[in-house]
Amino acid sequence: xxxxxxxxxSLPVTLGQPASISCRSSRSLVHSNGNTYxxxxxxxxxxxxxxxxxxxxxxxxxxxxxxxxxxxxxDFTLKIxxxxxxxxxxxxxxxGTHWPPMYTFGQGTKLxxx
Amino acid sequence: xxxxxxxxxxxxxxxRSLTLSCAASxxxxxxxxxxxxxxxxxxxxxWVALISYDGSNKYYSDSVKGRCTLSRDNSxxxxxxxxxxxxxxxxxxxYCARDGAFDVWxxxxxxxxxx
Numbered sequence: 001x002x003x004x005x006x007x008x009x010s011l012p013v014t015l016g017q018p019a020s021i022s023c024r025s026s027r028s029l030v031h032s033n034g035n036t037y038x039x040x041x042x043x044x045x046x047x048x049x050x051x052x053x054x055x056x057x058x059x060x061x062x063x064x065x066x067x068x069x070x071x072x073x074x075d076f077t078l079k080i081x082x083x084x085x086x087x088x089x090x091x092x093x094x095x096g097t098h099w100p101p102m103y104t105f106g107q108g109t110k111l112x113x114x
Numbered sequence: 115x116x117x118x119x120x121x122x123x124x125x126x127x128x129x130r131s132l133t134l135s136c137a138a139s140x141x142x143x144x145x146x147x148x149x150x151x152x153x154x155x156x157x158x159x160x161w162v163a164l165i166s167y168d169g170s171n172k173y174y175s176d177s178v179k180g181r182c183t184l185s186r187d188n189s190x191x192x193x194x195x196x197x198x199x200x201x202x203x204x205x206x207x208x209y210c211a212r213d214g215a216f217d218v219w220x221x222x223x224x225x226x227x228x229x
Binding site: 043 | 149151158159160161164173175176209211215216217219221222
């Protein structure tokens, strides 16, 4: 099974400063069709998850452009250029390349304001 | 607007059964596969199951395989997850999510398995 490892698990950030979350896979996430099925989700306190990015770097509608995704193969990164108060929550990466048998989420990274 | 609404959660004893439902609106439900994802209290997200757009294919995580059955009714825009032989570790909030890489999520329904 594919293992997805996020770091850090806790990320205290000062308002207006950048933030970066790493997501590493135990296997390459490049699908045989050439696509890389790595998504990022945000879960604000008390809310359902919300997709931010799909296929590594495609931002969902309504997601501020301070969010960006990058990476390839086994290493991926979600960056926030200038953290705002509304960015507080837990961020998850998820792979969908090696399905079936399953989709795999990372453990989550909790972003908080210092 | 595009919406998913889960229902059916509650408190249940270990070994008992429960059926969760997901009602879709605002999009062509019959054109999308659908997922269930769960989140234990204070924990991360865990993919649980997937049903294809027409219900002909179903996939389950190892943690629920053999104990859960997916179904859908495209005429009613609904999907169901029948859970049996419930265990303490099945306690979680259960979300339905639209395929298309999990682009739409419901608000979740909470299952508590407790003696």
